[in-house]
Amino acid sequence: MRNLAEYFAMGGYAVYVWPSYAAAVAVLIGVLIASLRSLRARSAELEAIEGSLPHRSREERPT
Amino acid sequence: MTRKRRRLYLLGLFLLGLGTATALALAAFRDNLVFFYSPSDLARLAVAGDRAVRIGGLVEQGSVERRAGSIEIRFRVTDLQNTLPVVYAGILPDLFREGQGIVAQGRLGPDGVFRASEVLAKHDENYMPPEVAAALKRSGHWQETAGKPK
Amino acid sequence: MHRFANPARFLRLGAAIMPWSTGVAVLSLAAGLYFALFASPADYQQGESVRIMYVHVPAAWMALFIYTSLAATSAIALVWKHPLADLAAKAMAPVGAAFTALCLVTGSLWGQPMWGTWWVWDARLTSVLVLFFLYLGHIALNNAFDDPTRGARAAAVLAIVGVVNVPIIKFSVDWWNTLHQPASITRLAAPAIDPAMLRPLLLMAIGFTAYFVSILLLRIRTEILARKLRTLRYMQGAEAPAPAVAGERI
Numbered sequence: 001m002r003n004l005a006e007y008f009a010m011g012g013y014a015v016y017v018w019p020s021y022a023a024a025v026a027v028l029i030g031v032l033i034a035s036l037r038s039l040r041a042r043s044a045e046l047e048a049i050e051g052s053l054p055h056r057s058r059e060e061r062p063t
Numbered sequence: 064m065t066r067k068r069r070r071l072y073l074l075g076l077f078l079l080g081l082g083t084a085t086a087l088a089l090a091a092f093r094d095n096l097v098f099f100y101s102p103s104d105l106a107r108l109a110v111a112g113d114r115a116v117r118i119g120g121l122v123e124q125g126s127v128e129r130r131a132g133s134i135e136i137r138f139r140v141t142d143l144q145n146t147l148p149v150v151y152a153g154i155l156p157d158l159f160r161e162g163q164g165i166v167a168q169g170r171l172g173p174d175g176v177f178r179a180s181e182v183l184a185k186h187d188e189n190y191m192p193p194e195v196a197a198a199l200k201r202s203g204h205w206q207e208t209a210g211k212p213k
Numbered sequence: 214m215h216r217f218a219n220p221a222r223f224l225r226l227g228a229a230i231m232p233w234s235t236g237v238a239v240l241s242l243a244a245g246l247y248f249a250l251f252a253s254p255a256d257y258q259q260g261e262s263v264r265i266m267y268v269h270v271p272a273a274w275m276a277l278f279i280y281t282s283l284a285a286t287s288a289i290a291l292v293w294k295h296p297l298a299d300l301a302a303k304a305m306a307p308v309g310a311a312f313t314a315l316c317l318v319t320g321s322l323w324g325q326p327m328w329g330t331w332w333v334w335d336a337r338l339t340s341v342l343v344l345f346f347l348y349l350g351h352i353a354l355n356n357a358f359d360d361p362t363r364g365a366r367a368a369a370v371l372a373i374v375g376v377v378n379v380p381i382i383k384f385s386v387d388w389w390n391t392l393h394q395p396a397s398i399t400r401l402a403a404p405a406i407d408p409a410m411l412r413p414l415l416l417m418a419i420g421f422t423a424y425f426v427s428i429l430l431l432r433i434r435t436e437i438l439a440r441k442l443r444t445l446r447y448m449q450g451a452e453a454p455a456p457a458v459a460g461e462r463i
Binding site: 067070071074077078081082085089093097098099100101119154155156157158159166181182183184185186187188189190191192193194195196197 | 254255256257258259260263266288291292293294326327328329330333334335336373374376377381388389390391392394395396397405406407409410
Binding site for chain 1: 242246250255260261262264265268269272307308311312314315318319322323325326424428431432434435438439441442445446449
């Protein structure tokens, strides 16, 4: 088992390696959250507008 | 159906034209797209001394000289045909070492010495653990390919 | 309702694929991160900084893969007028832009310690920056028109024109002298990467691809809902719902 501090130092490249992985995590999670949010927003709007159009029954439901 | 086919042919023609135009443009600007010149290019093209250029090649084995008490460093860059003496004072990248490919920006002096203002290291496409590299060198299967100029 | 028939089938298919792609994404990314950060050796020349490769290279592959998909989808949209193609193109462009940005940022973080510079204007780096601007242009054009079909058509033309940049990026390191090194993995030759380093690289690449599939399905679903919303609002605004003037091109 390597020393933990030595591991996080990444052989002196810590300031380059860790921000790279942080950027990757930020991009993956950021895109996921943004996509989920806009899906929820559209679903909510659609539900609201369908409530005002009672004669239209929809054949497929989102989500 | 025929309209779809016509659109498809149009698109194909368009892409063909676009590709040809791009290829021609790239071929025309070929020399300007080069990021660095090799020492042989430099000898052939006779670049004017007052113009800043980039040169690239391997740091010749055994050519690196450091003066005591000075950050100035002298070395020779080679493309295995021509070599060029380089003098540089500044910070070197971590990968700088003898036998390594480098790219240096600077001016060629009238004395034939290249005065670099910036030195960048070029690394090769080989990735391996140090033990594997050591084993390859021991068994004689090692090939020096780092930054090989074309 | 022939207009909704296709999206309905797509939504069912997407719902069937989504759990699998998400599962593959989570597992590959977890295993990839483990191998990338713990169970792989340092490089003989680059030391521990080689770990940046496990993010940088798969991000670059995704940037090119998504752009190629974007151009193909745009061609389908322009030639066959498939009702889902415009929506798919609109859904994938921001994801591609995000991967391209990740590729540029991690490349910069890798170039500074290894090459000695954050950025150089060599053919490889410049052509990837152009790819990023193509993505941004696609997103901007898609939102630039009041009529979404006109925006989609303009964006599709841009995506197809920009596809010439893909081979330029791919072969830039072979055609010109660049600071960037040539590819390590080519189909013809044995990869110039040690197997212990290839494993995290491929796992991350599989993880990114599966992640993209899940995100894309999610985003296309969102675009389908958005289009339905526009149609319903149009019909509401027109008071009498006339099916023929749904405001959508088939």
